[in-house]
Amino acid sequence: MNATNSPLSPNGPQLSELVAGTMTWGEWGANYSTAEQADLIGHCLELGITTFDHADIYGDYSTEEGFGRALDQHGTGVRAQLQLVTKCGIQLETSRRPDTYVKHYNSSHAHIMASAERSLTNLRTDYLDLLLLHRPDPLMEVDEIARAFTELRNAGKVRHFGVSNFTPGQFALLADGVELVTNQVECHPMHPDPLFDGTYDQCQRRGIRPMVWSPLGGSDYFKGDGTAVLRLRAKVQEIAGAYGVEEDVVLLAWCRRHPTGPLPVLGTTKKERLNRSVRALDLQLERQHWFEILEAGRGYEVA
Numbered sequence: 001m002n003a004t005n006s007p008l009s010p011n012g013p014q015l016s017e018l019v020a021g022t023m024t025w026g027e028w029g030a031n032y033s034t035a036e037q038a039d040l041i042g043h044c045l046e047l048g049i050t051t052f053d054h055a056d057i058y059g060d061y062s063t064e065e066g067f068g069r070a071l072d073q074h075g076t077g078v079r080a081q082l083q084l085v086t087k088c089g090i091q092l093e094t095s096r097r098p099d100t101y102v103k104h105y106n107s108s109h110a111h112i113m114a115s116a117e118r119s120l121t122n123l124r125t126d127y128l129d130l131l132l133l134h135r136p137d138p139l140m141e142v143d144e145i146a147r148a149f150t151e152l153r154n155a156g157k158v159r160h161f162g163v164s165n166f167t168p169g170q171f172a173l174l175a176d177g178v179e180l181v182t183n184q185v186e187c188h189p190m191h192p193d194p195l196f197d198g199t200y201d202q203c204q205r206r207g208i209r210p211m212v213w214s215p216l217g218g219s220d221y222f223k224g225d226g227t228a229v230l231r232l233r234a235k236v237q238e239i240a241g242a243y244g245v246e247e248d249v250v251l252l253a254w255c256r257r258h259p260t261g262p263l264p265v266l267g268t269t270k271k272e273r274l275n276r277s278v279r280a281l282d283l284q285l286e287r288q289h290w291f292e293i294l295e296a297g298r299g300y301e302v303a
């Protein structure tokens with residue numbers, strides 16, 4: 001298979017070019033059993049998709065634990081063959097966290113340390129390859145975050161750190177105090193904002209690769225029936241036909257075409273769609289096709 005791992009930034013972790021997103025593997029989606037998740041993990045590894053994207057909150061705080069049980073079925077040797085990414089910083093209001101009475105963000109030292117420890121336990125691992133702050137916390141204090149990250153790194157519990165959904169200004173603020181290896185952001189033709197709001201420019205200047213969530217636009221692309229999505233789908237279908245591939249392959253190739261080398265975080269829970277996804281690694285979209293898709297996604301031509 002084609003996927004080979006490469007660095008996310010000059011000193012960053014070696015991740016697979018496509019990342020398996022686990023958000024809907026458990027309670028928030030497919031509700032797979034331990035055996036089904038173990039099977040899916042094995043399938044991803046066979047495809048060369050060796051990096052798995054988590055968050056403490058997925059499945060209402062249950063998905064990491066389910067994944068950890070499934071990983072256990074592969075035996076201890078498997079850990080060295082894969083990379084675990086997880087996130088912290090969102091606190092959900094749920095019966096599983098009775099002390100939280102309003103959804104909020106928390107980037108305090110105590111919360112980062114506690115959340116990382118829980119992720120290690122739930123994922124049944126000694127270390128995380130990458131820990132991301134899930135959302136920018138308006139109350140974040142750089143020194144406090146830096147202290148938590150330094151302690152986790154020195155203890156060998158987390159190897160690298162990054163952020164998600166940060167504006168360039170928020171990224172620069174935190175990067176003054178800590179080495180950040182990525183910004184995981186939403187980017188697809190209906191939401192191409194990181195291409196134009198300075199996010200990707202900043203990545204390119206710093207030599208870091210963005211990770212991209214909802215690279216297909218989430219299920220809206222397939223299920224939506226509004227004018228914008230229908231226009232985009234018609235264009236993507238036309239271009240997919242020209243290359244002799246499926247629509248999702250074109251959307252992933254569109255995502256990857258940017259010079260920063262974005263890593264799509266795949267949302268599918270289906271083996272056949274994962275099989276298809278890797279075909280995007282061999283598809284280089286012609287520049288005008290890339291712009292046609294941008295135009296269809298935004299609904300207007302470039303100036």
Ligand SMILES: NC(=O)c1ccc[n+]([C@@H]2O[C@H](COP(=O)([O-])OP(=O)(O)OC[C@H]3O[C@@H](n4cnc5c(N)ncnc54)[C@H](OP(=O)(O)O)[C@@H]3O)[C@@H](O)[C@H]2O)c1
Pocket residue numbers: 020021022023024053054134164165184185212213214215216217218219222248265266267268269270273
């Ligand atoms: N950092 C953040 O703030 C953040 C936010 C959201 C998500 N994420 C991460 O990003 C990952 C991906 O996000 P996403 O799920 O929005 O990504 P996506 O890949 O854009 O969308 C996946 C959705 O589309 C469906 N789908 C895929 N191919 C399809 C097809 N050919 N026909 C019909 N439906 C199709 C999938 O259903 P099936 O499972 O049935 O294929 C799934 O519901 C998540 O798992 C998570 O790890 C991060």
